[in-house]
Amino acid sequence: MTTTSRPQGIHALRRPRGLGQDGVFRLTLRVVAVLIVIPVLWMMVDTFAETVPVWERFGIPGFVTGLRWAPSFTIYGALPFIYGTLLTSAIAMVIAVPVAVLIALLITEILPPRARTWVAVAVDLLAAIPSVVYGLWGLLVLVPVLRPFEQAVAGTAGKVVPFLAGPTPGPSYFAAGVVVSIMIIPIIAALSREVFAATPRLQREAVRALGGTRWDVIRTVVIPLGRSGVLAAIILGLARAIGETIAVTMVIGNAPKIGASIFSPGFTLASVIANEFNEANQELHPEALIALGLVLLVISVLVNGLAILIRQRFARGVGRVV
Amino acid sequence: MSSSALAVSDRLRATSRARHxxxxxxxxxxxxxxxxxVVPLVAIAWFLVEQGVRSISLEFFTSDPPGDLSASGGGIRNAVVGTLLMTGLATLIAVPAGIALAVFAREIGGRVAGSVRFVVDxxxxxxxxxxxxxxxxLVVVTTGHFSGLAGAVALAVIELPVIVVASDELLRLTDRRIDEGTRALGMLRWRSFLSVFIPTALSGIITGVLLAVSRAIGETAPLIFTALGNNFFTLDMNEPVQAMPLLIYRNALNSAFPAARDRAMGTALVLVVIVLAFNLMGRWIARRARPADQR
Known part of the structure; x- marks a missing residue:
């Protein structure tokens, strides 16, 4: 029992010989992570490799800005589909953003707590319905229902503005935009709801104590504090709209050219791939479709990146999309 | 003096009226x-129930579709079985992989974990x-043919981020005192995860898995490139396999034929019931696990 004796037992505990059980644990985790991440990265590289003949033949700018898509002549240009993707997403956003933000406000600011959960669940259920079911419903129910409206617009405003002109065959950019808007409302609403719910209660109560209405609370507290979070939610909704495939394929009319009117049939990037891939047997046709997939990938990574950036910089409170 | 006070109160009343x-x-x-x-939600529910129920019968689940889409009769047995097989296999791949990635991101930390989180995002x-x-x-070009296996891999890739994000968030929320407690007891880290952290987060992880499954079951687009679809019954995952969403899609494109239309709607009803069952089950478990005051 002298002061020079070393606590051998504890020392041995702290520095196990070799890897030790936890060393094996960490090593296993690393190996598993590598085993998962490498194939994911590999398939991205692999996909790019598939499309090399397309880039060699048309060049990146040539392919992206090409106006003509004619597989039987081995001519492939992506512009009609980029246009379709942007137009349907824009239509969807114009409809979905105000509706979704208002629903989020309704749930967090207006409804009594008991009703909140039920309304929130009902809206969330819209997000659970598979894309193909939206497409089926859109094709058989919504497209015929929208037609009188389309004809009315084409018959009045459409006489002046070619962008709104007829004919109105039914399946169109517009129909696709409406279906997509229904699909992204729950996404934007759910994320905005989280943002609004994070508003400090004291600030709300302060405005109410000063005699403010609910509108005053929203105007002076909820919106200013939640602005960037809602922006992130909107951009994530946009990312969803851009990538939406099957429902769009079923209601957009499938025409590989730029339609002059929003009531014309067209194609988006995702829908042309889904529609033509299984029958692609012309020269370079499958490769060109995969190249369209890469264009779609780049657009959606940029949009998602923007949302992540906004969230990281301004709105730490918003959860990641599940 | 009193008149100006009146003017002020008038103005206040006016702005108050405007605000209200x-x-x-x-x-x-x-x-x-x-x-x-909510109108679309009700409309879709009504559409599916009204139009879909007609197609549902015992035969609908016990026989395979006729080779010709326009012919009536037959069922969707091959699609139901194909969906269950592919989603099941996808979940078997994605759940351990997703939890391992989340544990990795939490336990190893640092820049590597950051890049794993980035890939997942x-x-x-x-x-x-x-x-x-x-x-x-990755799979179809390498093996040279479409297969149920490729479909399962695609669905696994779709499920993976949902499971990682759910598990990661939950492991991050694990109470710091519990973490410190396990360290104070001298528990080995793998023991802490296996016996303490993961069980604590389990109900949340199960919710994440159920939501991931409910998403994967309804996916059509990735299967077009992988499982392809098949008109016959098969349990061989090395062959093209049919799935319910694929069957709905192909029949809907031929909805000019009443038989194809009915088959699509009946299948859609079955699919939505399955998807909602998984989804609601997930939410229910999440709700039960939360403390009563946060429900």
Missing amino acids: AKDRALMVLAWAALVVA VLAGLPSIVVGIFVYS
Whole structure:
């Protein structure tokens, strides 16, 4: 029992010989992570490799800005589909953003707590319905229902503005935009709801104590504090709209050219791939479709990146999309 | 003096009236927005039940579709079995992989974990059709043919980020005192995860898995490039396999034929019931696990 004796037992505990059980644990985790991440990265590289003949033949700018898509002549240009993707997403956003933000406000600011959960669940259920079911419903129910409206617009405003002109065959950019808007409302609403719910209660109560209405609370507290979070939610909704495939394929009319009117049939990037891939047997046709997939990938990574950036910089409170 | 006070009070009353008018306008708009969102939900439910129930019978689940889409009769046995097989296999791949990635991100930390989280975020944001193309390049081109296995891999890639994000968030929320407690007891880390952290987060992880499954079951786009679909019954995952969403899609495209139309709607009803069952089960478990005051 002298002061020079070393606590051998504890020392041995702290520095196990070799890897030790936890060393094996960490090593296993690393190996598993590598085993998962490498194939994911590999398939991205692999996909790019598939499309090399397309880039060699048309060049990146040539392919992206090409106006003509004619597989039987081995001519492939992506512009009609980029246009379709942007137009349907824009239509969807114009409809979905105000509706979704208002629903989020309704749930967090207006409804009594008991009703909140039920309304929130009902809206969330819209997000659970598979894309193909939206497409089926859109094709058989919504497209015929929208037609009188389309004809009315084409018959009045459409006489002046070619962008709104007829004919109105039914399946169109517009129909696709409406279906997509229904699909992204729950996404934007759910994320905005989280943002609004994070508003400090004291600030709300302060405005109410000063005699403010609910509108005053929203105007002076909820919106200013939640602005960037809602922006992130909107951009994530946009990312969803851009990538939406099957429902769009079923209601957009499938025409590989730029339609002059929003009531014309067209194609988006995702829908042309889904529609033509299984029958692609012309020269370079499958490769060109995969190249369209890469264009779609780049657009959606940029949009998602923007949302992540906004969230990281301004709105730490918003959860990641599940 | 009193007249100016009156003027002020008049002005206050006027702005107050304007503010209350705006408040009421907001109410009306907000309720209108809810109606706009809920009408499609009710319409789709009504459409599926009214049009879909007709097709449902015992034969619908016990026989395979006729080779010709326009012919009536037959069922969707091959699609139901194909969906269950592929989603099941996908879940078997994605659950351990997802939990391992989340544990990795939490336990190892640092820049490597950051990049794993980045890859997962990118995956979560990918359109499902792009996932389909990726898996096509990786599996279908490599093996030389479409297969149920490729379909399962694609669905696993779709499930993976959902499971990682749910598990990661939950492991991060594990109470710091519990963490310190396990360290104070001298527990080995793998023991802490296996016996303490993961069980604590389990109900949340199960919720994440159920939501991931409910998403994967309804996916169509990635299967076009991988499982392809098949008119025959098969249990061989090395062959093209049919799935319910694929069957709905192909029949809907031929909805001019009443038989194809009915088959699509019947299958859609079955699919939605299955998807909602998983989804609601997940939410229910999440709700039960939360403390009563946060429900």
